[in-house]
Amino acid sequence: MRTLSRANPGRVASPARMVLSAMCASLLGIGLSRFAYTPLLPELVSSHWFSSSDAAYLGAANLAGYLAGALLARPLAARLTPVGAMRAMMALAALSFFACAFPVSFLWFFGWRVLSGVSGGVLMVLVAPTILPHIPESRRGLAGGMIFAGVGAGIALSGTLVPLLLQAGLVRTWLGLGVLAVALAALAWGGWPPAGPVAARRVRFVWPPRVLAIVCLLYGLNAVGLVPHMTLLVDFVARGLGQGIAAGAGYWVVFGLAAMAGPILAGHVADSIGFRRALRGAFLLQALAVALPVWSHGPLALTVSSLIVGAFVPGIVPLVLGRVRELTPGDADRQKAAWSLCTIGFALGQAAGAYGMSYLFALTGGAHLLIFGLGAAALAAAFLIEIATSRGD
Numbered sequence: 001m002r003t004l005s006r007a008n009p010g011r012v013a014s015p016a017r018m019v020l021s022a023m024c025a026s027l028l029g030i031g032l033s034r035f036a037y038t039p040l041l042p043e044l045v046s047s048h049w050f051s052s053s054d055a056a057y058l059g060a061a062n063l064a065g066y067l068a069g070a071l072l073a074r075p076l077a078a079r080l081t082p083v084g085a086m087r088a089m090m091a092l093a094a095l096s097f098f099a100c101a102f103p104v105s106f107l108w109f110f111g112w113r114v115l116s117g118v119s120g121g122v123l124m125v126l127v128a129p130t131i132l133p134h135i136p137e138s139r140r141g142l143a144g145g146m147i148f149a150g151v152g153a154g155i156a157l158s159g160t161l162v163p164l165l166l167q168a169g170l171v172r173t174w175l176g177l178g179v180l181a182v183a184l185a186a187l188a189w190g191g192w193p194p195a196g197p198v199a200a201r202r203v204r205f206v207w208p209p210r211v212l213a214i215v216c217l218l219y220g221l222n223a224v225g226l227v228p229h230m231t232l233l234v235d236f237v238a239r240g241l242g243q244g245i246a247a248g249a250g251y252w253v254v255f256g257l258a259a260m261a262g263p264i265l266a267g268h269v270a271d272s273i274g275f276r277r278a279l280r281g282a283f284l285l286q287a288l289a290v291a292l293p294v295w296s297h298g299p300l301a302l303t304v305s306s307l308i309v310g311a312f313v314p315g316i317v318p319l320v321l322g323r324v325r326e327l328t329p330g331d332a333d334r335q336k337a338a339w340s341l342c343t344i345g346f347a348l349g350q351a352a353g354a355y356g357m358s359y360l361f362a363l364t365g366g367a368h369l370l371i372f373g374l375g376a377a378a379l380a381a382a383f384l385i386e387i388a389t390s391r392g393d
Contacts, residue, residue, distance in 0.1 A: 013191045015135045019143050021191030022131045023150035025086060028184040029123035031154010033093045033116040034062050035256070036177055038231060039162040039249045040170075042238040047170055049103045052239075053362030058106075059231040060354035061113035062120070067347035069121020074340075076122060082130045083192040089119040090185040097178035101171045125343060134193045145264040148314040152259025155310065159252035163245060211327055212338060214389050218382045219320050219342050220349030222283065222312075225290055225379035227353040228372045229255065229309045232361070240368040241297055251302055255310035262315030267322070275322035276390070282319055283383035286312050291376035294369050320346075353378070 013021070037059055044055045069089075077085045096116040103109055128147055135143045161180075165173035233255065234248035241247075270278035289308035292301045320342055328334040357371045364370060 013193065015139070015143070017191040018131045018134055018193060019146055021188035022127045022143075022147040023153070024184045024188035025090060025123045025127050026147055026150035027154040027157070028090055028093050028181050028188075029120040029127075031151045031256075032158060032177060032181060032184075033096065033120050034066070035151075035155045035230070035252075036158035036162060037062065037113070039159055039234045039245065039252050040166075040173065041231075041235045042245050042248065043166055043170060043173075045235075045239070049170065050106065050109070052235075052366055053358070054106055056231065056358040056361050057355075058109055058113050060351070060358045061110050062117035063227075063347075063354040064351045065114035065117020065119075066121040066124075067117075067344070067351045068114070069118040069123075070125055070343050070347045071121075072118065073122040073125035077126055082126050083194075085122060086126055086130070086192065087185075087189060089122045090181075090188060092116075093119040094178055094181035094185050097174055097181050101174035101178070121347065125340075130193065144318065145267060148263040148317055149260045151314045152256050152262065152310070154256070155259050155313075156253050156256030159249045159256050163249045166245065212341060214385070215320070215323060215327070215338075216342055216345035218279070218283070218386055219316075220345040221378045221382040221385075222286070222316055223346045223349035224353035225286055225375045225382070226309065226313055227350065227357055228290060228368075228375040229306070230313065231354060231357075232368055232371060233306065236293065236368040236372075237302065240366070251306045254303055254306040255313075258307045258310035259313050259315075262311030262313065263318050265311065266315035267318045270319055270322050275319055275326050276386075279316075279319050279323055280383065280386050280390075282312055282316060283379055283386060287376050287379035287383060290372055290379060293372050294376070 041055050041059060044050050044058075045052045049055075050058065073085070076088075079085075080088060093116055096112045096119070099112040100109060128144060131147065132143060161176075162173060165176045168176075234245070234252050236248075237243050237251055238245045238248035266278065266282070269281075273281075285308055289305045292305040295301065321339060324338045324342065328338060353375075357374060360374070361367065361371055
């Protein structure tokens with residue numbers, strides 16, 4: 001952080017301060033708003049707030065909101081400015097925690113989970129492009145890794161904090177998370193760059209359709225493959241294996257710690273072997289890791305699975321970004337257009353996978369292993385498609 005703070009002194013926030021705000025935004029908008037729900041799910045069922053199938057659908061609601069947020073981010077930024085939109089979304093995320101402390105009805109809870117997802121989608125689209133132009137070019141890789149590490153920090157924090165808060169009951173747990181969310185929003189509030197408008201100019205997109213379709217498809221399949229761990233890992237350990245919420249939360253902490261390191265490690269590997277090869281390896285490793293709980297329920301298997309999948313939840317992002325840059329060298333406008341489409345593809349895969357798996361989970365009476373098997377199949381398909389389409393390159 002010290003090296004980042006040397007550039008751009010003056011009236012505006014320093015680069016280090018901007019990175020801190022961006023970390024807070026990713027921690028709140030995705031790390032907590034999405035992933036704190038995972039260790040809460042078993043208690044929501046055990047305390048009879050919702051049935052197991054309803055609780056699974058509520059987990060998917062956040063992912064549907066994320067898709068909506070990804071689509072709305074640019075129009076919202078054009079209306080409010082990027083900084084105004086990010087501040088509004090952090091406030092909305094904080095409000096959603098307080099609202100979820102009161103289970104008025106399934107629809108009430110569902111609506112607020114969707115809104116929390118919208119906030120995460122908007123923040124994911126806007127945070128890095130808003131901050132990185134203000135970071136010295138030689139430090140943008142480091143800054144990007146730190147921003148995405150906020151997601152992992154939120155996962156690890158939820159795994160340690162939620163079990164402690166649950167000792168005081170579900171209501172106080174949601175309220176406690178709301179207080180933490182307010183603190184993160186307050187910490188980030190004054191650390192953004194000057195609130196400039198979004199350019200209204202449309203960019204003509206001329207990237208080859210076949211290449212674009214393949215990258216979007218692979219990223220969407222990767223999103224499907226991540227759904228089982230993101231929504232059911234803790235519930236699988238706590239209720240499916242009968243080991244309790246503390247054991248499930250322990251694996252969630254492992255998941256979160258790996259997510260903190262994942263983006264930095266993924267970028268380092270890609271720098272050494274190239275982004276396409278790194279992506280191919282990522283698909284294969286994830287497929288094996290997601291399938292691992294189907295083969296073995298032992299502590300070692302669950303730990304390895306949590307580590308690998310946790311690392312790639314945020315770690316896949318810089319790999320796809322790097323692949324986009326490889327395919328559109330030196331053309332920032334085309335890179336932004338391609339990344340926007342890839343993000344929508346990921347959000348679509350995530351939402352479709354979550355709702356489809358939630359339906360099957362309810363239909364089968366809670367067949368965790370089936371869901372993990374389907375996630376592994378999606379990632380295996382991504383690996384095979386990447387191999388098949390690489391011929392002649």
